[in-house]
Amino acid sequence: MNGPCRATTRAQMKSRLAVEVDQIEPLSRNAGDEFWALSKLQFGRSPVLLTWLMVGICSCGKSQKPVVMELTAHAATTGGANLTGATFNFAPGDPAGEWHSQARDYANTRYSTLDQIDTGNVSKLRVAWTFSDGMEAGHEAAPLVVNNTMYVVTPFPDVLYALDLTKTGEPIKWTFKPNPSPMAKGKACCDSVNRGVAYVEGKLIYNLLDDHTVAVDAKTGNEIWRTKMGNVETGETMTMAPFVVGNKVYVGNSGGEMGAWGWIAALDVASGKELWRAYSTGSDQQVRIGSDFKPFYEQFKGKDLGVSTWPAGMWRHGAGTVWTWVSYDPQLNLIYYGTSNPSPRVPDQRPGDNLWTSTIFARDATTGMARWAYQTTPHDRWDYDGVNENILLDLPIDGTMRKALVHFDRNAYAYTIDRTSGEVLRAAPFAYQNWSSGFDMKSGRPIVNPDKEPHPDVKLLNVCPPDLGGKDWEPAAASPRTGLVYASIFNLCMDLTDNKVGYIPSTPYDGMNIRRFPAPGGNLGEFMAWNPATGKKVWSVKETYMTMSGVLATAGDVVFYGTADGWFRGVDARSGKVLWSQKLGSGIIGQPTTFLGPDHRQYIAISSGIGGAATIRADIDAVKPAGFPAGGNTLYVFSIGGDSMTADSNQSTR
């Protein structure tokens, strides 16, 4: 959708919608679904057309075309307005009732077309069944559902379970124990977490905390291949979920607090063989920067900036690790991901911009060569990783449809960036911050507030946000029905004293002495809807405790998230009204997903099990106030009325 729009007639719109509507039907799994989908279409079509024409007229002008893509039409047909004009590409188009990757699609929308559960009946959600893996560390992964089997990965020691959804009680089908090194547990900065598994062609691929990537047979639970990606003794670990495009799987490392050397690598899905590796610091060759690297801003142009923006040799332990999400644009054949904070976390020890840390990269998905890069926090002083997810949407910006990327950075700025060029289109704070006094759109640089720059052995009060950022790794979701992006964010500040550190292999290369507390307002968490076209918050729900869960958006216009004290909520995607809440056994830092069971019911799944960075240093901070739950996992699966196959069989035997 790059380039000028052209006028589209109402007739053209209609025919496009008709085409799109046809494509919806195969997504429905049973007669009931189809009935619902079709009946909604009947009633919803006219308002949709109006909506789309309005979008077209208002946002495009005469030289532009309104953009109708796949599920945008579906969204519109079921009533309600897309508020931003955002359009989505849901490739690779996994079956609607299944969930194959952590983000569900290449664009990282975490949006499901299932709509049995909607704003009218979500209040009737009840527990259908549960599963516990007995692990105490934080549970951050989303369960996958493929072929009536649910796949659940635990935190360290990274055990993988297959649960049979066709049987009552959803029993364990097989268990895969990868036996990672126990040393890894003490090398992970922020709890021994795992952010999930990717499914591709009968294989489940995931990373072990001790720096191995494994592929497991989805049918049998047998190991297919195992590739050693790093050396855990250096403090390097792996926590991110692999991301698969075609025959390549992309993985990266963790260890930004340990002086690890950050990288992303592509492995061959069939064999596990490493195809290429791109480091986040070092020479252009090491970073895989070549002649087709065309960054938008001047500060990113030049030779070997990954070396020259550091004091001599410090890039080698400069981090820029790659520990969260990758997204992919199939038309541009580019992958997008962010890099971590620089090491050590004491900025006065590493004068310079410290490229390419806290940076968003666009790379050729095939060769790994960088196409553009944009550093969100130059010379990061506060541990503002640039790793958060990049959601790919096409958006009308100042009258032109742009291929965009939406990114809520740890530094509390929400960016809407042109994903073809790396140009910042919108940069606006989404959470309370005082480290910057503004953003210079011309240079693409934030304006740093000198009062909030830390220096060794000087206690700096009230810096906002703290190291955890205005939002951390927990991924946002987007809905094509509303055009909004939904995110769990923080309302936090810190007092900070830097301590100079030396690099001692196997120990942290850190130096930040932090005490966190709530930002103005007193609430620690917030759940918000964001307009990425305007860079403005639409609504938000304030939470007493931290909100560090992923988000699920659904075609039922209900968005789901959880809180650190264990409340799982369903919220009206348009109004932000909380429609349903359930207290779970532990705090929630997992990612909600939804699927259709073999019984064609829509289920919602979420892991509880607090941990991760939501509780680190909890006792010394105010982020864990009284009443905070204990750890320990339960995976909860909800349905309307708590109905399930087990419930059905109980009925029939009565």
Next chain:
Amino acid sequence: MKISLQTRFAVGITLGLLFTDACSRSEGGSATTPPARGFPAVNAIAAAPLGQVAGASGNVAALSIANPFEGNPQAIEQGKQLYIKMNCAGCHAYNGKGNMGPDLTDTYWRYGGLPVEIYKSIEEGRPQGMPSWGAALPPEDIWKLVAYIESFGGSVSAKDYEHARQGDQPGEQIAPEVLEQRP
């Protein structure tokens, strides 16, 4: 260093051997007054078992080795500097409350909270990520680190070694934390 089980046991019960002159590896070069009785002998420390001694229930006298710097404010301060300099704070937090590594201020000790047990955890390292510092730091510095950790208040007194083994320690109340608000 390999010592047979019998040798360890023999050394352990020979309390007279526990304290010798300053260990040959003690070369901290700090200004702290050396302990009057010197440092515990290397073989005495080695004799303190991590687990229960099979066939010799209850007889773990080697565990009663006290920190020669116990309560020494200079040593505690130098231990604190080492704690920051050696990046201990990166894992266990600047106030010892734990993060990547365990909390050192509470009363739960995975590998034992007696001074010699803490010493050995630092010297030998532990399997879940704790590096071994025996090659990098002289015993004097490790004892200073132990002194600093003891100052957090969660460790077990050397005199209580038998109780520590059998759980005869008072329980701990975790008071509700206060949600602090700042302007």
